[in-house]
Amino acid sequence: MLKALGCVIRRDLLLAFRRRSDVVTTLFFFIIVVSLFPLGVGAEPGLLRTLAPGILWVSALLASMLALGRLFALDYADGTLEQMLLSAEPISVIVIGKVIAHWLVSGFPLVLLAPLLAVQFDLPADSIRVLFLSLLLGTPVLSLVGAIGAALTLGVRGGGALVSLLVLPLYIPVLIFGAGAVGAEVSGLGASAHLLLLGGGLAAAVALTPWATSAALRIALE
Amino acid sequence: MTLQGYQLACSRGERHLFTDINFEIVGGDALRIAGTNGSGKTSLLRLLSGLAYPAAGEVRWNGQNVRRAREEFCSELIYLGHANGVKDDLAAWENLTVSATLSGHPISREQAWHALDLLGLGDVGHLPTRALSQGQRKRVALARLWLDQPPKLWILDEPLTALDRDAVAHLCRKLESHLAAGGMVVYTTHQEITLGAGRMLTLALGEEARC
Helix, strand or coil, rough: CCHHHHHHHHHHHHHHHHHHHHHHHHHHHHHHHHHHHHHHHHHCCHHHHHHHHHHHHHCCCCHHHHHHHHHHHHHHHHCCHHHHHCCCCHHHHHHHHHHHHHHHHHCEEEEEEEHHHHCCCCCCHHHHHHHHHHHHHHHHHHHHHHHHHHHCCCCCCCCCHHHHHHHHHHHHHHHHHHHHHHHHHHCCCHHHHHHHHHHHHHHHHHHHHHHHHHHHHHHHCC | CEEEEEEEEEEECEEEEEEEEEEEEEEEEEEEEEECCCCHHHHHHHHHCCCCCCCEEEEEEEEEEEECHHHHHHHEEEEECCCCCCCCCCCCCHHHHHHHHHHHCCCCCCHHHHHHHCCCCCCCCCCCCHHHHHHHHHHHHHHHHCCCCCEEEEEEEEEHHHHHHHHHHHHHHHHHHHHHHHHCEEECCCCCCCCCCCCEEEEECCCCCCC
């Protein structure tokens, strides 16, 4: 089972490496969206400091949404997804492998970039630390939950827009606690409650979503 | 070891493709699914492989419904459909290693190269398959059949398309040796091929479907 998990992760990372441009596109999307806000709302430091956690989180949400299309669609088109469903391993193991690889190339770089972008909003160091932690806990949830939407919309025309309608409402709790963590830290309440809730969300998503995603894949391929 | 179709039926929307298909094959048997375009050959093969649910009836592997014995069944199955299941960005040998590992029979790099050599892909096995011709890609997909100790049941949907005459003969010999070793083959094809099998069965769809 671990062999299959490792095999899927290695395969997807290798494929992502051979199609680097796709990965870089998502990253630049994130950077550009974040950088547009100061231009739009004006360069008043106090305002930007308040807005920064929300802006970074919403941009991370949109960027990870953009990357969802690559999760299953290409494998679906060339028939390799079919072969995965016929694997002797449980399908949820394969789904977990694919989601881990997907997060490593589309979620984790956002987590690493966010502190750097937070500097341009003049966030204090403590807030940046909390932001980093909240993204580290929150972006895997986005990938896990998004996988269900990506699987359900396989082979559907206009699947890209549909997946946002399906998945964005499910992202709301992550957004509230993720961006809220930074706000709580600034107000002196401490971010630990928010971070613990995010951690709990991650644990629940790890336990439940691979199962839902494999069911969705079965339906999509029938 | 048996594969049994019991009162299988399949419908697409309002249209009934076939109903009440019954057959049973054992080791050494070859079953050809015949029928015109649109008669449901591919749908039947997808039912047999467990990718799709039948509208009625069930597929049984050693007497058990394949849905319930999924992992046991899948480790004895090679299904090659219309789509080759070959990744364009991976080299031929990488494709072969990944699909072998996922089907539950991990292989070494040497074994992958050996199978590719047998199919005449030794010179191009390191290229991304996007650089290969249609027939060569088909061979990459088929290379799983040339690995040591392959699964017992082969379900092949049009395995001969895009292959040249030598490759067709080569594949037929491989199928014969698999059957002689007690394997089973279920296939569709529009080309006439003759296999020396224990039993050669044909299931004609679109008419009174019986075998």
